[in-house]
Amino acid sequence: MAKRIDVSGLSAFYGTHKAIDDISMTVEPRSVTAFIGPSGCGKSTFLRTLNRMHEVTPGGRVEGKVMLDDENLYGAGVDPVAVRRTVGMVFQRPNPFPTMSIFDNVAAGLRLNGNFKKSELGDIVERSLQGANLWNEVKDRLNKPGSGLSGGQQQRLCIARAIAVEPQVLLMDEPCSALDPISTLAIEDLIGELKERFTIVIVTHNMQQAARVSDRTAFFNLAAVGQPGKLIEIDDTDRIFSNPSVQATEDYISGRFG
């Protein structure tokens, strides 16, 4: 189910502007890897290269290799649509389909992937909502619009939608930054459960969150505004937060800049 990500020599561009420069890292299956760093350092851009969402932006372009086990996501003949079906994504702001019911939101990805029997669909939707710790709150109103839920519930609905298609990897782009502390806690607990099944990569601005949920932490930084972002170091989360090997990391996590 979960796969290893192996990135080598990856750079991403917006038109002629280089956003991230020559990044290489390995993400182990069934682990949580957190990306931290100051705004504009390219951590979200890098995350979006992992499911080929970066190239959706006009002018977006990528160089380098992203291996998912033995398959290069940027290999010739690889369909980006197929990549996104294997690598799921949760966004910064909860974005359930406003015109769909709760049930249809969770079933949306399944319906794209093929024909399911109605009973089968119902089972998967229930399992996914349970997986996202949302089932008990919404089981009586599955046909109500997803946009009627609270922000935290909407975000868990988006997680249910992403895991319903059983992706290999789950990418999360600051999933809690629009949520209150209670909802944030619920999502963090959920991440802990989900890593049993998925490879998870999470971008966060909240360093305590990175320390709480992740096994490995990657610190990104940029030399100056307008310069491309770089990976400074990636290490076990304990080490990054106690004894990082680069001075800039220590300065950042101790709040001296950023």
Place this chain on the structure above:
Amino acid sequence: MASTTPTQIDTAPPVAKSGRSTGRAGDKIFAGLSKGSGILLLVIMASIAAFLTYRATIALSENEGNFLTTFDWNASANPPVFGIAVLLFGTVVSSVIAMAIAVPIAVGIALFISHYAPRRLAAPIAYVVDLLAAVPSIIYGIWGALFLVPQLNGLNLWLDEYLGWTYVFDKTQVGVARSLFTVGILLAIMILPIVTSVSREVFLQVPRMNEEAALALGATRWEVIRMSVLPFGRSGVISASMLGLGRALGETMAVATVLSPSFLISGHILNPGGGTFAQNIAAKFDEANEFGRDALIASGLVLFLLTLLVNGAARLIIARRKDFSGANA
């Protein structure tokens, strides 16, 4: 310091006061103006309705025929006999044909401009479509009569030959294509720009994050459109269609130039003949006497009501699925 403080105390309050008081006056003037405009609009609407109703009642009280079912328009005769059956039929049929042709094409063009075309192609296409709206309707009428009518003979023959069994496309009468079908095609071209540009605006407003949600699930471009763009734009497309329908229902010159009017109802839409409210008013108004004009005004009142009805229906459709509209996202 000590010398400047008093001057500040002296000057500051009047400045602030006068600033505030002009603000208040401005507020009052603006509030009055906008309230006045609103009331004026209602007064104009009410007086139009009252005028139409008053003149229509005069005509209807003298009418010897049945206003709803008579297939004739002899308002200047003595006794006057006139009815709107043919006009209602012609108006509805030609507008329905126009909608059936224009709305799918307009939605297609709007999607192409907003989601498929490369940027340097999208702007010129949008411009050309908007340009279609700037052509005066009499030009469409002349073009329709001199170009479209003769050109459509071939299509009519083909439809008659292969789809004649449907009854609707059975052309039982010989003659050039001055038919409701031709009028429908012409109206479709005329309402295309308004439906296209309103739909395009709506499609462009679909939040980026909704489209990305679909993309991240592994949706193709068409699936993104089906999952997030079309549902979000649904009410907008309905409004756009209603704007177009309003124009099609009321279109006068182009219809009057193309149609060869007759007071017959025929389901064979390729046959020449038929009539619409606006076309009938334009054709008869000059030669009509005072009473004849009242009769035409009565038909105008029906068109007015028909338009109101269509708009009301559209609002109902939009309101019915309000929760899912995306407006509360």
